[in-house]
Amino acid sequence: MIDPMANLDPTAPGGGGPDLNNDSSDPSREVFDMDAYKSNFRKMDKIRSFMGIASGCVAGVCGLTGLSGLACFLILHTTVSLAILATKMNFSLHSYTISKSESIVSFLLTDLQKCALSFMLFWTLFFGLVYLF
Template sequence: MAGRVDSDKVKEKASDNLNDLPTFHAENMQNNAKVMYYSRTFMSIIGGVVAGILGLTGLMGFVFYFLIMGITSVGLAAKAGFSIHSYFDSWNKILLDGFFGGLMSFVLFWTFAYDIVHIF
């Protein structure tokens, strides 16, 4: 049979549960997203130039892009000390956010560098 619950203990448990909730500062989250976006864009540009200089064409160039973005994701996670939930609200933020956004920059610099080195 269930006993009577003391109301003070329920209030203490409720306040403890509220303290356990993670809190995020909106400005810090925006700054983290901006840094991640700039890092991915920069790595897309550098990766495109390297792919163009190496002479990668077709599917191998896109495989190189996905490899560069994977390395960038691991680098960002390492920068966060692999404690992603302290800086972002989910793993998807660091793994997939901006993944395809840098693809246009990659293709632009990939074709530009390939044209300069291998065609002209």
């Protein structure tokens, strides 16, 4: 996130502080708030975890088995990740991540394994509740 009002000098010994020699309108200086990053990451983690649980319930109730259940999970996971990217981040991924080289594909695949475990748990639970009992 670029903050021209911060007036920080990254070459200063402390990495910050006022720099009266540089123009404060220089857009090459960036300020990154680690607390905001952690808060945003926790919110995305909660949304994706809830999506894994909800999509597992949907797949179990609909009776999806095998690859159709896996396809359901992958479609819903990428849909939710794209919704986060579009509505909350305005497709400006580099403004919300630490590494400026992160791609949209890596963002979409983040937390895939953790969400898949929640998905499988609720998928088998609801499939068993609806079709076996």
